[in-house]
Amino acid sequence: MNNAKSVLITGATRGLGEHLARQFAARGYRLALTGRKREDLDRLGAELSGQAAEIVLETLDVTNFESIAPVLNRCAEQLNGLDVVVVNAGVGFATPAGKGHFKLIRQTIDVNLTAAIATAEAAVELFRSQGHGQVVGISSIAGVRGMRNNGVYSATKAGFSRYLQALRLETRRDGIVVTDLAPGYIDTDLNRSLASRPFLVSAEKGTRIMADLIERKVSFRYVPPLPWTLVAQLLKWLPDSLVAKM
Numbered sequence: 001m002n003n004a005k006s007v008l009i010t011g012a013t014r015g016l017g018e019h020l021a022r023q024f025a026a027r028g029y030r031l032a033l034t035g036r037k038r039e040d041l042d043r044l045g046a047e048l049s050g051q052a053a054e055i056v057l058e059t060l061d062v063t064n065f066e067s068i069a070p071v072l073n074r075c076a077e078q079l080n081g082l083d084v085v086v087v088n089a090g091v092g093f094a095t096p097a098g099k100g101h102f103k104l105i106r107q108t109i110d111v112n113l114t115a116a117i118a119t120a121e122a123a124v125e126l127f128r129s130q131g132h133g134q135v136v137g138i139s140s141i142a143g144v145r146g147m148r149n150n151g152v153y154s155a156t157k158a159g160f161s162r163y164l165q166a167l168r169l170e171t172r173r174d175g176i177v178v179t180d181l182a183p184g185y186i187d188t189d190l191n192r193s194l195a196s197r198p199f200l201v202s203a204e205k206g207t208r209i210m211a212d213l214i215e216r217k218v219s220f221r222y223v224p225p226l227p228w229t230l231v232a233q234l235l236k237w238l239p240d241s242l243v244a245k246m
């Protein structure tokens, strides 16, 4: 039997999910890659097949909430268990308040909060049956403080973070680790159209740091930890008059 650890990633077709898949492949993990677009999964699977110990590809749109647990369980069966589930799939739209953006608002909540929690719930159920496992949630520095035009994104990330905090308390006696990673700006499609991306790091660097933190089983970290741990403290205390200008 192959003893390499196994990791499932949602939203593995682009951005941080795709780069995390590369990081874990290079570290010899067995991979379960899930995403909406089959052709992107096939492309990534072909690229990584020489490196990863084993790869399973599963099409999954996480807003099909009832599909999440069956997909996780199928991947676990094929890989003889899952050690890590990375709840990564996410969207980031500007949704200035009161300007008719409810469709995007609903999608943001569906993907970043409802589906993220549904994925973590399915992972915990599986991990309890295995007796071990690590849930990794990708929240955001945006969860620290509501910012102009991004209130809903901030709300979903803050909400997911609070859920993970409680999950950690509920699962600590079940052999389950809960890791919450809150990135600042990592170069992906999600933020490429923004006018300003302070302290930007490449996706390769950002996901290398994330993979290290996941292997260290940390509870919570900003990514990269510096400067974002300091920036987060500052953001919490700055007056509205200053934050409104950002």
Ligand SMILES: NC(=O)c1ccc[n+]([C@@H]2O[C@H](COP(=O)([O-])OP(=O)(O)OC[C@H]3O[C@@H](n4cnc5c(N)ncnc54)[C@H](OP(=O)(O)O)[C@@H]3O)[C@@H](O)[C@H]2O)c1
Residues within 6 Å of the ligand: 010, 011, 012, 013, 014, 015, 016, 017, 035, 036, 037, 060, 061, 062, 063, 088, 089, 090, 091, 092, 111, 138, 139, 140, 141, 182, 183, 184, 185, 186, 187, 188, 189, 190, 191
């Ligand atoms: N990049 C950053 O600086 C940053 C900062 C803080 C937090 N984050 C978080 O990190 C995570 C990844 O973001 P990213 O930067 O990699 O963004 P990205 O480049 O836009 O990639 C997002 C990924 O999520 C997938 N996705 C979106 N909706 C989905 C759905 N309904 N079902 C399944 N997959 C879906 C996308 O799939 P498709 O290809 O099918 O669209 C894509 O693979 C998100 O949760 C984001 O909020 C990122």
